[in-house]
Amino acid sequence: MTTTGEPGTATQATTAPRDRRAERYDASAIEPRWQQRWAELGLYETDLDDTSRRKFYLLTMYPYPSGDLHIGHWYIKTPTDAIARYRRMHGDNVFLPIGFDAFGLPAENAAIKGGFHPREWTMRNIENMRRQLRTMGATFAWNAEVVTCDPSYYKWNQWFFLRFLDAGLAYRQRSTVDWCPNDGTLAREQVEGVDRRCWRCGARVEKRDLDQWFLRTTAYADELLSFEGIDWPEPIRVQQTNWIGRSSGAEIVFTTAASDHHPGGEELRVFTTRPDTLFGATFMVLAPEHPLVAALTAPDRRAEVEAYVAQAAERTEIDRLSADREKTGVPIGADAINPVNGERIPIFIADYVLATYGTGAIMAVPAHDERDFAFARTYGLPIRRVVMPADADPDAALTEAFVAHSADEVLINSGPYTGRPAADGWHEIVSDLERRGLGRQSVTYRLRDWLVSRQRYWGTPIPVIHCPTDGIVPVPDEDLPVLLPDTVDYRGKGENPLNHDEAFLRVDCPRCGGPARRETDTMDTFMDSSWYWFRYLSPDDETAPLEQDRVTRWTPVDQYTGGAEHAVMHLLYARFFTKAMRDIGLVRHGEPFRRLFNQGQILGADGERMSKSRGNVQDPDELVRRYGADTVRLFLMFMGPWDQGGPWNDRGIGGVNRFLHRVWTVATDPHGREPGDRESGVLPEGQDEDAARAAIRAAAHRTLRDVNEDYEGFRWNTMVAKLMELTNLLFRYRGTDVAGLPDWDEAVRLLLLMLAPAAPHITEELWSRRLEAAGEPWASIHTQRWPTVDETALVEETREVIVQVNGKVRDRVMVPSGVSDIELEQIVLARDRVRAILGEQEHARIVHAPGGRLVNIVARAG
RNA sequence: GGGCGAGUGGCGGAAUGGCAGACGCGCCAGCCUUAGGAGCUGGUGCCCCGUGAGGGGCGUGUCGGUUCGAGUCCGACCUCGCCUACCA
Numbered sequence: 001m002t003t004t005g006e007p008g009t010a011t012q013a014t015t016a017p018r019d020r021r022a023e024r025y026d027a028s029a030i031e032p033r034w035q036q037r038w039a040e041l042g043l044y045e046t047d048l049d050d051t052s053r054r055k056f057y058l059l060t061m062y063p064y065p066s067g068d069l070h071i072g073h074w075y076i077k078t079p080t081d082a083i084a085r086y087r088r089m090h091g092d093n094v095f096l097p098i099g100f101d102a103f104g105l106p107a108e109n110a111a112i113k114g115g116f117h118p119r120e121w122t123m124r125n126i127e128n129m130r131r132q133l134r135t136m137g138a139t140f141a142w143n144a145e146v147v148t149c150d151p152s153y154y155k156w157n158q159w160f161f162l163r164f165l166d167a168g169l170a171y172r173q174r175s176t177v178d179w180c181p182n183d184g185t186l187a188r189e190q191v192e193g194v195d196r197r198c199w200r201c202g203a204r205v206e207k208r209d210l211d212q213w214f215l216r217t218t219a220y221a222d223e224l225l226s227f228e229g230i231d232w233p234e235p236i237r238v239q240q241t242n243w244i245g246r247s248s249g250a251e252i253v254f255t256t257a258a259s260d261h262h263p264g265g266e267e268l269r270v271f272t273t274r275p276d277t278l279f280g281a282t283f284m285v286l287a288p289e290h291p292l293v294a295a296l297t298a299p300d301r302r303a304e305v306e307a308y309v310a311q312a313a314e315r316t317e318i319d320r321l322s323a324d325r326e327k328t329g330v331p332i333g334a335d336a337i338n339p340v341n342g343e344r345i346p347i348f349i350a351d352y353v354l355a356t357y358g359t360g361a362i363m364a365v366p367a368h369d370e371r372d373f374a375f376a377r378t379y380g381l382p383i384r385r386v387v388m389p390a391d392a393d394p395d396a397a398l399t400e401a402f403v404a405h406s407a408d409e410v411l412i413n414s415g416p417y418t419g420r421p422a423a424d425g426w427h428e429i430v431s432d433l434e435r436r437g438l439g440r441q442s443v444t445y446r447l448r449d450w451l452v453s454r455q456r457y458w459g460t461p462i463p464v465i466h467c468p469t470d471g472i473v474p475v476p477d478e479d480l481p482v483l484l485p486d487t488v489d490y491r492g493k494g495e496n497p498l499n500h501d502e503a504f505l506r507v508d509c510p511r512c513g514g515p516a517r518r519e520t521d522t523m524d525t526f527m528d529s530s531w532y533w534f535r536y537l538s539p540d541d542e543t544a545p546l547e548q549d550r551v552t553r554w555t556p557v558d559q560y561t562g563g564a565e566h567a568v569m570h571l572l573y574a575r576f577f578t579k580a581m582r583d584i585g586l587v588r589h590g591e592p593f594r595r596l597f598n599q600g601q602i603l604g605a606d607g608e609r610m611s612k613s614r615g616n617v618q619d620p621d622e623l624v625r626r627y628g629a630d631t632v633r634l635f636l637m638f639m640g641p642w643d644q645g646g647p648w649n650d651r652g653i654g655g656v657n658r659f660l661h662r663v664w665t666v667a668t669d670p671h672g673r674e675p676g677d678r679e680s681g682v683l684p685e686g687q688d689e690d691a692a693r694a695a696i697r698a699a700a701h702r703t704l705r706d707v708n709e710d711y712e713g714f715r716w717n718t719m720v721a722k723l724m725e726l727t728n729l730l731f732r733y734r735g736t737d738v739a740g741l742p743d744w745d746e747a748v749r750l751l752l753l754m755l756a757p758a759a760p761h762i763t764e765e766l767w768s769r770r771l772e773a774a775g776e777p778w779a780s781i782h783t784q785r786w787p788t789v790d791e792t793a794l795v796e797e798t799r800e801v802i803v804q805v806n807g808k809v810r811d812r813v814m815v816p817s818g819v820s821d822i823e824l825e826q827i828v829l830a831r832d833r834v835r836a837i838l839g840e841q842e843h844a845r846i847v848h849a850p851g852g853r854l855v856n857i858v859a860r861a862g
Numbered sequence: 863g864g865g866c867g868a869g870u871g872g873c874g875g876a877a878u879g880g881c882a883g884a885c886g887c888g889c890c891a892g893c894c895u896u897a898g899g900a901g902c903u904g905g906u907g908c909c910c911c912g913u914g915a916g917g918g919g920c921g922u923g924u925c926g927g928u929u930c931g932a933g934u935c936c937g938a939c940c941u942c943g944c945c946u947a948c949c950a
Contacts, residue, residue, distance in 0.1 A: 235866055235945090242865065245949060272950060285950090327948085352948045362950045370863090371948060446949050567945080601944095638886070640875055644868095652874065652887045659886085661901090674902045675894045718876070721885035728885095731902090802881050807931045809881055847930045849880045856880080858930045 025664035027628020031761045035137055043780060044084075044139035046095040048537060048550050056092040057554050058084050059533050059593070061562030061570075062099040062146070065125040066106060069132035070610055071618040071636070071648060072602045078633040079599070079642055079716055080561045081138035085757035086711050088139075089786040095554065096139055097536035099146035100126050103154075104525045105187055108458045112200065118458040119486065122149060132621065137629050137760050139782075144536045148528040153535060154460040155481030156545035157527050160577075161452075162463060162474050163584050169216045172472065175451060179208035184495030185455035196314070207313055212453035213462060213521060217576045221246065221445045223590070224575055231595040233643075239567040245446025249273035250430045251359065252439040254284060257335040257344050261298050268292065268336050268347075271358030271444050274368060275433075276426040279414040280386035281363035282376065284336045284347045285329065288312040289355035296347065298333025305332050305349065312351040327352055327375040338363075339438040340429065341415055350375060358444050366401065373401035386413050387422050450573065452524045455496045457488060459522030467509035467516040476510050482518070496520055529570055530577035533557055533592065546586065557593045564598035571596070597714060600645020607647045618648045630759035631657045637716030637758060659724050660762055663755065666730045667748050667766045673735035681735035692733060693743040694793075699729050700747035701793040707754050708789070716758070723755055749787075756781045803828050804856040805837050821848055828855055 038044065060080045063073060084096040107118035114121070126147065133140065146153055164170040178186045180198040186205060190198065196205045217224075221244055227237050249272050258264030268284065286293055288309045297305045308330045329350025336347050345363075352371055353362055366376035366383040376383050388394060390408045409422040417425045433439030453462070461482040463475035475482055485504045488497040498504055498520040509516040531545075537554055538547035556578075571593075578592040603609060604616025611617065623632050635656040640646060665672070673680040683692050703726045710719035730747060733739055749770070756763040760782060767781035796817055801824065803811040811833040815824060825846050828834060838859055847856040 238866065239945070242946080247949070249950080270950080274950080350948095352950090354949065357949045359950095364950090369950070371950075444949080564944085607943095638874090644875095646874080649874075649887095655886045658901090679903070717874090718885080721876075724885055800881095804880080804931075807880090807929095812881080845930075847880090849931090850878090851880090854880050854931095856930050 023668065025661050025762065027630060027660075027761065028625070030765045031135075031137065031629050034761050034764050035134060038137075038139070038780075039134075041780075042143075043782065044096070044141060045143045046093060046141050048095065048554065050093050051553070053091055053093040055554055056084075056087045056094045056559075057533075057557045058087070058094060058096045059536075059557045059560045060096070060098070061560075061566065062101050062529070062532060063129065064101045064104065064106070065122055065129055067125040067128065068617070069129055069620060071620050071623075072610060073133075074136060074620050074632060075602045075636050075645070076561060076563065076599050077133070077138055078136055079637055079714065081136065081140075081760075082633075082637070082711075082716070082757040083559065083561075083714070084139050085760060085782055086786070088782065089753070089757070089784060091785065094139075095144075095536075096141055097144040097146070097533075098133065098140040098142065099144075099532060099536065100129070100148065101525065101529055101532075102126065102147050102149035103459045103522075103528060105456065105458070108456060111458075117486070119149065135621070135624055135629055136633070139760075141536075144539055146532055146535050146539050148525070148532065149458075151481045151483055152540070152542070153532075154484075154528070156531075156535065157460040157523055158463040158475070158480050158482060159477065159545055160531065160581075161523070161527075162477065162480075164215060164580065165464075165474055167580070167584055169219065169580055170452075171214055171216065172211055173214055174209050175212045175214075175453075176207050176209055177212075177455070179206045181206070182495070184499075185210070210453075210455070212451055214449040215452055215576075215580075217450045217573070218445055218447055220576050220579050221447050223579060224447075224572065230591050230593065232593075233564075233596060233598055236564065236567045236571065236596065236598065240572055243447060243568040243572065247273050247444045247446075249442060249444065250275040250433070250439055251442040252278065252363065252433060253339055253437075254336040254363065255339070256292075256296060256347075257337050259298070259334060262296060262334060266292065266296075268361055269359045270361045270363045271442065272363060274365065274426075275429050275439070276411060276417075276422045277365040277368045277386050278338070278340050278363065278429055279411075279417070280365040280367050280384045281338055281343075281345060282366060282382045282384055283345045283364045285350045285353045285362050285364050285372075285375070286332075286347060287353040287355035287360040288349045288351055290349070290360045293332065293349055296332055296334040301331065301333035304330050308349060312349075327371065327378055329375060329379070339433060339436070346381075348375075348379075356448065357446065367398055368402055370401045370403065373398075384413060386411055388412055450524075450526075450576070452527055453521040454524055455520070456522050457484075457497050459525060460484070460527065461498070462519045462521050462523060464519045465507055465509060465516045466519065467512060467514065469514060470509055470511045470516075473509055473511050473516070479510070484522075496522075498522075526570060526573045530573045531581070534587075551587055555587065556589050556591055559595045559597065560593040561597050561599060563601060565601070567598075597643070599642045602645050603647045605648050610648075616648075618650075623650070623653070627653060627657045628660075628761070630762050631660060634660070634720055634759050638720040640717055642714050642716055656720075659720075659727065660759065662727050662731055663751065664762065664766065666727060666734060667752065668769065669734075670739040670744065670748075671735055683736050683738070684732070689738055692736065692738045693741060696729070696733060696738065696747050697743045697793045698796070699726055700750045701790050704750055704754060704787060705789045705794070711757070720758065723751065726751055752781060753784060753787050756784075799853070801828070801852065802854040803831065803834060804854065805834065806859055807856060810834065810837055819852075821852075824848070824852070824855065828857070 058080065060077055081096070084094045088094045102122050107122045110121050111118040148154060161170060178191050180186055180201065180203050182201045182203055183198055186198060191205050192199050197203065198205055225241060225244055225246060252270050252272060252275060254268040254270060256262065256264045256266045256268060270284070293305065293309065327350065329348045331346055331348050334347045335344040337344055352375070353360065364372040364375065365386070366372040366381065367385045368387055373383065375381070383398060385394065385398060385402070387402065387409050390410050394412050411417045411420050411422055411425045414425065417428060420428065430439060430441055461484055463480060463482045465473045465475060467473050485501055487503070488501055505517050505520070507516055507518050508514065534546045534551055534555065537550040541547055574592045578587065579590045581587045582590045601609070604614060604618070606614070606616050608614055608616060620632060631653065635653045638656055683689070687695070703722050706722050707719050710716070710722070726747070730744070730751070733744065738744055752763045752766055764781050768778055771778055798814050799817055801813050801815055802809055803813060811831050813827060813831060815827060819827070828846070834857065838857070841859040843857045843859045845858050847858065849855070
């Protein structure tokens with residue numbers, strides 16, 4: 001090991017007398033020091049009122065405080081931090097807040113099991129996660145932190161709820177829940193097994209109808225289908241579109257036929273997307289829960305129908321995955337009359353018709369619907385073709401439902417519409433029915449209104465009061481927040497303890513002053529996450545949920561990062577909420593997140609989702625202790641494309657750590673030589689000093705040019721690879737006469753700047769040492785301006801041209817950069833290799849690839 | 863069943879229609895070391911010819927197509943992953 005007494009290794013002032021060797025990179029010695037320094041200086045606490053710079057609102061999904069940060073949190077958060085640092089170096093005023101999604105079921109479950117209060121559990125976890133988050137070295141604006149279980153936050157959930165109530169966007173309706181006699185309402189994951197037992201007490205779970213609160217998301221269904229003006233990944237847009245599920249069709253009015261037990265004449269509305277097949281309806285199916293089922297059922301069918309309804313109530317929830325896709329149903333002993341031809345068709349109930357979609361009733365056209373076809377086959381019902389391709393044989397037997405819907409189909413067996421093109425028949429049938437008041441065009445959505453009621457303790461209390469005289473009375477704004485009582489004894493049953501908290505329940509009616517009771521339902525936690533990014537802008541404001549000026553300036557969010565698992569729920573509710581806020585006059589725009597990026601998911605080493613129960617959770621703390629935060633950050637970025645994720649595997653992390661060691665070495669010890677390398681300290685063969693300096697400079701600026709694009713596209717893996725290449729090149733010149741010269745020094749400087757957003761600690765340390773060596777005052781590398789590419793450094797005097805013959809690489813040749821196509825062809829055709837291969841053949845033409853890097857000689861046999 | 867996405871060395875992965883396998887891991891050889899599970903240098907897709915310098919062929923899930931040229935574009939199929947679940 002050679003000695004290193006050279007300038008550029010300014011370690012004297014900060015460390016004890018130096019070893020003979022250059023000081024080695026030791027992450028654990030520098031990372032905590034810089035994290036502390038950054039925090040002390042408040043470098044990354046954003047001045048939200050600074051209008052002198054371009055704003056950049058960078059949001060990352062706030063974590064649920066489950067207790068431990070795992071490697072998946074690092075996978076989303078540390079590249080996000082790199083974006084923040086990169087934008088800051090471009091002069092942007094970056095806001096990167098963080099908070100905690102602190103209400104929700106896991107805290108209650110933990111509390112019931114562990115016998116402590118959900119708040120205690122939650123706050124303890126938040127404490128731990130704050131500490132872990134700081135070890136990332138991420139530049140979160142901690143002064144803007146939001147914790148949703150704090151009354152200063154959930155007060156505004158209540159306020160928004162009241163505004164939605166005012167605007168007619170919140171309403172109350174009966175809805176079914178899973179109910180345990182001991183533990184009350186259960187969430188889906190609390191119902192276990194095929195026989196549906198309570199996760200806690202094992203009791204048989206029942207269905208129960210409760211009055212619950214809804215938000216009218218369907219009012220925005222059409223607007224939510226438009227993604228104009230926002231840059232979101234295609235798969236997310238598709239998922240949301242499918243989730244909303246807009247179907248255009250018609251509502252058609254059938255009537256019930258008179259029979260022995262029933263006078264008939266009642267309306268039975270069906271929804272169909274295929275009114276053109278109306279003449280093919282050979283029976284009708286109602287959902288088992290349809291309100292007319294009881295009234296229409298014939299006395300001799302009653303027993304069987306009631307048994308089927310009871311069975312369906314279970315069936316609809318039980319493992320729908322089971323292979324049992326057989327269509328089942330029973331006739332109810334009544335008929336319906338087809339409005340278009342007066343035909344009587346039998347009515348069935350079947351669980352393949354859903355009460356909650358459309359009208360809960362369908363006209364069954366077995367010839368042209370797969371489900372109806374299967375049902376008709378099972379029960380021996382008639383199948384009548386009414387649509388076919390123009391050139392098909394109308395008498396050919398149908399072996400399966402014909403559902404295709406193309407331009408050249410015509411109607412058959414359809415009375416006056418027979419022979420019409422199907423598409424025309426569709427509209428004619430609907431408008432004829434409409435004229436007779438028996439149908440109309442109609443649109444149905446898969447999307448349901450948002451059920452926000454939860455019969456749970458650990459959430460935001462819904463701010464309404466039930467008064468015996470005045471009914472439902474909103475809590476006046478000035479009485480907010482309705483505090484979640486802390487005194488509740490949580491060691492009881494799972495049932496909502498608010499139901500038994502008299503101090504909470506008893507309240508005077510704000511309207512009549514008489515005794516009344518509070519609502520005990522709390523809000524879905526998706527309510528909390530539907531507006532939290534607005535609150536980051538004024539977390540301490542006690543007078544309003546958001547601060548107008550800041551909201552106007554800072555929203556919509558410029559970039560949102562988080563997992564694709566929130567594709568429909570959170571991301572759709574957030575869009576709904578923003579639109580509703582706009583219509584109430586609170587914000588100006590209707591889209592919350594201008595640009596969205598979904599990073600992939602890190603799975604356990606076994607390829608399964610990480611979870612404590614599987615025991616495959618990767619703890620980042622241990623890796624940080626061993627390699628340092630910079631290595632872990634860089635390794636996660638280097639693994640592969642950010643949107644891909646994949647099974648965790650730490651093979652290769654040593655290579656990333658080695659890379660940082662090499663960066664350290666080129667930055668602190670340019671003149672050292674490697675004893676293991678005979679070439680060390682010698683310029684590459686055929687290269688003089690000038691050529692070497694130009695090569696270094698060209699490499700540095702080429703890297704900068706390429707890395708810029710990678711940063712913009714969040715392509716971290718190739719960004720790191722290119723910095724590795726540059727470092728390898730600098731290493732090659734270490735110890736030569738050009739090491740330490742201005743071109744070398746500039747390359748090192750660029751390397752550190754380019755690496756700074758990704759590996760903030762080591763670059764800060766090396767940067768400070770450079771400044772110290774140069775006798776300049778300290779300034780953080782993270783406040784430096786991002787460097788610009790010097791195009792003149794990229795100009796080459798010669799370039800290599802790949803020579804193909806018939807598409808196969810046969811030769812390569814160095815040519816002057818300014819060579820013309822014709823000159824190039826002459827050079828290439830004169831090459832020995834080319835002449836040997838061409839032989840007697842003559843070439844038909846020569847193709848020049850754009851950029852002049854490749855020519856292809858197309859030859860024919862001569 | 864439907865929707866979306868992906869198939870490239872031993873592994874993670876690169877590649878505006880233009881040198882397939884960048885970068886890294888692993889492995890092999892060498893160097894340096896009292897030592898090394900440290901560090902450094904070089905090599906490393908498969909097959910064949912040649913003592914060698916070198917040369918040739920085959921290769922991106924399968925089959926076909928477009929093109930001077932295809933991992934990339936088009937068609938059909940196979941496999942895997944994720945999401946969704948009878949939406950009339």
